[in-house]
Amino acid sequence: MDKQIVNGFSSNELQxxxxxxxxAKHRAHCPYSQFRVGAALLTTTGKIYTGCNVENAAYPLSTCAERTAVVKAVSDGEKSFKKIAITSDVEIGFTGPxxxxxxxxxxxGxxxxxxxxxxxxxxxxxTLRDLLPIAFTPQDLQKPRASHDIIL
Amino acid sequence: MDKQIVNGFSSNELQxxxxxxxxAKHRAHCPYSQFRVGAALLTTTGKIYTGCNVENAAYPLSTCAERTAVVKAVSDGEKSFKKIAITSDVEIGFTGPxxxxxxxxxxxGxxxxxxxxxxxxxxxxxTLRDLLPIAFTPQDLQKPRASHDIIL
Amino acid sequence: MDKQIVNGFSSNELQxxxxxxxxAKHRAHCPYSQFRVGAALLTTTGKIYTGCNVENAAYPLSTCAERTAVVKAVSDGEKSFKKIAITSDVEIGFTGPxxxxxxxxxxxGxxxxxxxxxxxxxxxxxTLRDLLPIAFTPQDLQKPRASHDIIL
Amino acid sequence: MDKQIVNGFSSNELQxxxxxxxxAKHRAHCPYSQFRVGAALLTTTGKIYTGCNVENAAYPLSTCAERTAVVKAVSDGEKSFKKIAITSDVEIGFTGPxxxxxxxxxxxGxxxxxxxxxxxxxxxxxTLRDLLPIAFTPQDLQKPRASHDIIL
Ligand SMILES: [Zn+2]
Ligand SMILES: [Zn+2]
Ligand SMILES: [Zn+2]
Ligand SMILES: [Zn+2]
Incomplete structure (x- = not known):
């Protein structure tokens, strides 16, 4: 997997x-986990959408920072994404989505x-491809289906 | 349940x-259901946040228009809501959330x-209270717990 | 809404x-909320399926006791439900789903x-009808759709 | 990533x-996607729990075959998993979870x-480790948190 330490780099876009x-992390609504997450999503059109986690007393209704950013973008007509930055309060190491x-x-994509x-x-x-190998994607729903399986 | 036909009313805020x-409905990403939904959420501070449904090839990862609007508001620091308007393409009758x-x-709240x-x-x-009677709310997590139950 | 205190009743089925x-509550996997829930679902064929909440470190992936019972029934070929009993550790009052x-x-249904x-x-x-008024149901996906809306 | 074609192997356990x-796939409730999935989960104690996808007219409430199998195991007191087999009707290639x-x-785990x-x-x-690199796990919630971040 292609990993890269990004530190002291000069891209203004990334900064x-x-x-x-x-x-965005400072907006987190996380009274249950106390685990704040922030995300910033860059579209291929150059726009940035931010998100935080928004929890619910019924835990399964909670949602994550990354998804908050995605639905903000989509509801604004943007569906083509280039980069996402994700952060939490975890001090050491890097926390995956x-x-x-x-x-x-x-x-x-x-x-x-x-x-x-x-x-x-x-x-x-x-890359997302790295983090979700053998991904289930919209294409999977289009693939030809077998009419029988082995047990029939 | 308190219901009210709202038609031909004059409130500019509601309009x-x-x-x-x-x-917002026109932004729906719903290639799977083809069921577009739009929502607009009014905060007590007078701001409006809109949302659409954003579906996923893995259906459980889909989210609704109303929740899109809520997370947009919360990630913008707004957590006090006054009204939400919800619409779909269903021609006859009213479709509940x-x-x-x-x-x-x-x-x-x-x-x-x-x-x-x-x-x-x-x-x-x-009212939300009408549509979610005996609601499970953040207060439920604070209530005293029994140390035993009947089967012990 | 039709409510009824059920206490000291004699039905063996309900008991x-x-x-x-x-x-079922005793099986709850809830290291995050410490809020145990148990459910028992009776099908119209007379079978009982039980469930507990199963939480996840990524809170949105958690699921509830009631849904655990439902998927157990469905994966066993049962889709017609008559009654569900739900309990938690909350000592006073009744906690809704x-x-x-x-x-x-x-x-x-x-x-x-x-x-x-x-x-x-x-x-x-x-009744479920009481607790989810103006319910969104499978029938809603079948209703005729308007080809235009007011803003066009 | 360690991949292995498993074909013509002789393990009775796997078969x-x-x-x-x-x-299990034949139990799928998938009137919306028409995409049937079946799963079978083997615990370290040697039990097998099966699952199918169970969809909902409100798509986000749908759940997957794999998760059905997991909650069945957990609600039966089993939390240590060894193997899971997943299948769908897709004829060519292998569909990831x-x-x-x-x-x-x-x-x-x-x-x-x-x-x-x-x-x-x-x-x-x-392996699950292969398919979810840099996984978010229960340990992440236990890690020390920074009291400040760069923007403060
Ligand atoms: Zn997440
Ligand atoms: Zn919804
Ligand atoms: Zn629930
Ligand atoms: Zn899945």
Whole structure:
């Protein structure tokens, strides 16, 4: 898997993306987990949509920062994503997105970069393709179906 | 249950809310259900956040218009909601929000109005309290727990 | 709304259902909420399927006791439900099912009874129709759609 | 990533697991996607729990075959999983589990084998660790949190 430490790099685009992910984290509604997450999603048109986790007393109704960013983009007419930056309060190491968020992003293509950012702005870069191998995608629903299976 | 046909009323606030719900519907990403939904959420601070449904090839990862609007508001720092307007393409009658959306809204209080709007802008008004009786709310997690149950 | 205190009643069927709901609660995987829930679902064919909540470190992936019972029944070929009993550790009053569970049950018909049971086996009875008014059901997906809306 | 074509192998344990996954698929409640999935989960205690997808008119309330199998096991007191076999009607190639199912399994440990099976009983083997790299796990919730972030 292609990993890359991103640190001290000079891209203004990335720095803005990271900054917005940190800011978004401060909006987290997480009275149950106390685990704040922020995300910033860059579209191929150059727009940035941010998100935080929004929890619910009925835990399954909670949603993640990454998905908040995605639905904001889609409801604004943007469905083509280039990069997402994700951060939490975890001090050491890099916290990966949950499987649901990987799947939500995969709806819109596997060719995007995922930056995991620490609170002190260190980052590691992955691709969505790396993080969701053998992904279930919209194409899977279109594939020919067998009319029988082995047990019949 | 307190219901009210809302038609030909003059509130500019409501008319704007309904208009934005209709517009939001056009952003729906629903290649699987072909069932477009739009929502517009009014906060007590007077802001409006809109949402559409955003589906996923893995159906459980789909989300609804109402929840899209809620997470947009929360990630913008708004957690106090006054009214939500919801519309779909269903021509006759009024389509209620799914149970998940009622629960998502309930996290932020049961005292809000829910307007179900038809494509030709007729509406019916409910309260969230009406639509989610005996609601499970954040308070339920705080209640004293029994140390034993009958089977012990 | 039709409510009924069920206490000291003599139905063996209900007593077995309640007993199994209490027992199911003890299987709850809830290291995050510490909020145990048990459910027991009676099919129209007379079978009982039990469930507990199963939480996940990524909170949105958690699921509820009621839905656990439903998927157990469906994966066993049973889709027609008569009654469900739900219990938690909350000592005083009756805790309602979350909106998601009401919606999950509604897929299979609104004419079922929901018994909320306290740890000391007191119960209150509702119908699903009561608890999910103006329900979104499979029929809603079949209704005629408007080809235009007001904003066009 | 460690992949392995599993074909013509002789393990009775695996053959039973695969057979039960095929059978489980026939229970799928999928009137919306028409995409049947079956799963069979082997615990470290040697029990097999099967599951199918159970969809809902409100698509987000749908659940997957793999998660059905997991909650059945957990509600039966089993939380240690060894292998899962997953099959659908897709004729060519191997269909991966959705991100949500990978996450649901990850709650109970990353060291399990995932067998993707075709309708004609060909299989490919992965590990959960392979399919959910940089997984978000229960340990992530325990890690020390930074008291500040870069933007403060
Ligand atoms: Zn997530
Ligand atoms: Zn909904
Ligand atoms: Zn529930
Ligand atoms: Zn899945």
């Amino acid at each position: 803005e993306l990271f900054h917005k992910a940190h800011l 949950c499987g649901s968020c990987r799947q939500t992003l995969a709806e819109f 596997l060719d995007m970069d995922i930056y995991l950012i620490s609170p002190n702005n260190e980052a590691k870069m992955y | 704007e809310l309904f208009h934005k719900a209709h517009l 799914c149970g998940s959306c009622r629960q998502t809204l309930a996290e932020f 049961l005292d809000m109005d829910i307007y179900l709007i038809s494509p030709n802008n007729e509406a019916k008004m409910y | 077995e259902l309640f007993h199994k709901a209490h027992l 979350c909106g998601s569970c009401r919606q999950t049950l509604a897929e299979f 609104l004419d079922m009874d929901i018994y909320l049971i306290s740890p000391n086996n007191e119960a209150k009875m509702y | 039973e697991l695969f057979h039960k996954a095929h059978l 959705c991100g949500s199912c990978r996450q649901t399994l990850a709650e109970f 990353l060291d399990m084998d995932i067998y993707l099976i075709s309708p004609n009983n060909e299989a490919k083997m992965y």
